[in-house]
Amino acid sequence: MHKTLATLPVAVIGAGPIGLSAAVHLLNRGYTPIIFEAGTQAGAHLARWGHVRMFSPWSYNIDPAAVELLNQGNWTEPSLAKFPTGKELLEHYVLPLANHPKIASHLHLNNRVLHVSRCNHDVLRTKGRDDTPFVLRIAGPDGEHDVTAQAVIDASGTYQTPNWLGAHGIPALGENAASNAIRYGVPDVLGVDRAHYTDKSVLVVGGGHSAFNALQDLVRLSEQSAGMQVHWAVRSESVTNVVRSPANDELQERRALEVHIQALLEQDRIHVHTGIEVDTISQDGNRLIVHSNGKSLPPVDRIIAATGFRPDLSVLSELRTTIDPATQSPTRLAPLIDPNMHSCGSVPEHGAAELSHPESNLYIVGIKSYGRAPTFLLRTGYKQVLSVISALDSEEEPTPVQPCAAPTCPG
Ligand SMILES: Cc1cc2nc3c(=O)[nH]c(=O)nc-3n(C[C@H](O)[C@H](O)[C@H](O)COP(=O)(O)OP(=O)(O)OC[C@H]3O[C@@H](n4cnc5c(N)ncnc54)[C@H](O)[C@@H]3O)c2cc1C
Structure with a gap:
């Protein structure tokens, strides 16, 4: 040098x-x-x-x-x-x-x-x-x-720089226009963002641990907020492999989170939508509708993009x-x-x-x-x-x- x-x-x-x-x-x-x-x-x-x-x-x-x-x-x-x-x-x-x-x-x-x-x-x-x-x-x-x-x-x-909801890697049509109701990453559902989610229908998009964290908190909030619905959209065709970490995983908390989500799924606490490739987000009044290859998900009030x-x-x-x-x-x-x-x-x-x-x-x-x-x-x-x-x-x-x-x- x-x-x-x-x-x-x-x-x-x-x-x-x-x-x-x-x-x-x-x-x-x-x-x-x-x-x-x-x-x-x-x-x-x-x-x-x-x-x-x-x-x-x-x-x-x-x-x-x-x-x-x-x-x-x-x-x-x-x-x-x-x-x-x-x-x-x-x-x-x-x-x-x-x-x-x-x-x-x-x-x-x-x-x-x-x-x-x-x-x-x-x-x-x-x-x-x-x-x-x-x-x-x-x-x-x-x-x-x-x-x-x-x-x-x-x-x-x-x-x-979070990823978009859009499955093409670019914003879904309508994603930017709906930005007030979309949060990226893992919002603090039980803390500072509580009021934003209380009594709302919320859709979490994404299949990784950030999505699991958001789902876990939303289900907990829904226990005190009767009007809430928790939806989860994933690209994969099924969510049977939620518990991915081995039983002897060194990162025990990762497996514990997976096991908890599995239990919530078995208790039907989460409405699951599989095979979803978000292409468009339309608005019906204050509600958002996610579209995937001609299929429409139920309208929701909020979306959490846990898409990486x-x-x-x-x-x-x-x-x-x-x-x-x-x-x-x-x-x-x-x-x-x-x-x-x-x-x-x-x-x-x-x-x-x-x-x-x-x-x-x-x-x-x-x-x-x-x-x-x-x-x-x-x-x-x-x-x-x-x-x-x-x-x-x-x-x-x-x-x-x-x-x-x-x-x-x-x-
Ligand atoms: C929800 C979540 C959970 C995670 N859990 C774990 C876990 O359990 N275990 C684990 O090992 N890892 C975990 N990670 C992954 C990873 O360890 C963390 O993201 C960690 O913070 C990465 O550290 P970093 O220093 O590389 O980047 P960051 O912590 O992201 O720090 C980057 C810093 O750069 C600053 N910055 C950005 N752009 C500029 C710029 N242009 N000029 C100047 N400053 C800039 C930012 O403000 C920030 O302070 C997790 C990540 C997330 C998001």
Whole structure:
């Protein structure tokens, strides 16, 4: 690396759990991190799903390197076998880490990264590229400014860019017009969003654990709200395989949630609609009607789109990335996580080799690195940043992990 380049900070985009972990590893290796967080606090995305109980225990959710730093102060380690909510993870881990003096002095809240490029090098220009600083355009409280960096670690997550309800991957016809009655992700049905759902007919769309969380809360709310109806629409032709995790699943809370949904289905507490590919949403007065291939679902008052998330890659469009066209993850990571090839959540360990791009010293990490694949775990992200930051100062290119020829699910 060019000498003057090496004196610049390493930019980290996003102060979620993985971005903060990257900052800890950077400090441990003698780099100066500069962390940009779009939100008013670190863990801004976590705060939006703070009411959700995580299915991985504390032991999976914290980075040993960060724990070492926190233990230098008066932090009390949580009980490792317990399962925190998003809010507990935020309050007992992410915020203490962000507020640690060694991190806080490098953290810039309310600073959104709008674009990343290389100084005087648009994406087309090759000569001298690797020795040229990155330039990040930042929108902060005082307007826009540029910052230079020797490397960029993008840990900006995906929660801000949910998938559409539309089965084509684009908005369903009428989806934008109905946006007042649609929430994306996992709304806080029993908390701040309670009034929005009380006494309403609600349709949850999506087949994953976010949908299960929303359904579980809606059924609980319906116990105190006689006028409520809970509907669930999935693409699959049946919902007989709700309990997907093995009996000895390490992530016991994941299986417990699946078993609970199975029980609610058996008790007919949820109206199930299978084989639904949402193409149109029409409105009848205040009510919404979802249409799928000529079939119409019963009118509802509210819709929850638990249809997953996608990465916003536009920030990196002036850089030479290599992105898998299907998963939208870095190309070499894709075969390890592609849900078309893996039905279970077990992903081989991977690191800098799988996460690298033709652009030197650029890495996408954390949940954003998984693109549209839904199986990311924090534990994986902590290993990613350890590997990536070790690779920043190594001369040799790391060897990629071989994808499993025939991935098998436990149980
Ligand atoms: C409901 C739900 C439950 C989950 N449960 C689990 C679980 O049980 N176990 C598990 O291991 N994982 C779980 N995950 C998955 C994953 O671990 C979390 O999504 C986790 O928050 C990912 O961490 P991250 O740091 O990669 O991204 P995020 O936490 O999403 O952080 C990204 C940060 O970047 C900021 N940002 C975004 N764009 C910009 C920008 N342009 N400039 C500056 N800052 C920006 C955001 O404000 C945010 O603070 C869950 C996810 C969800 C949504």
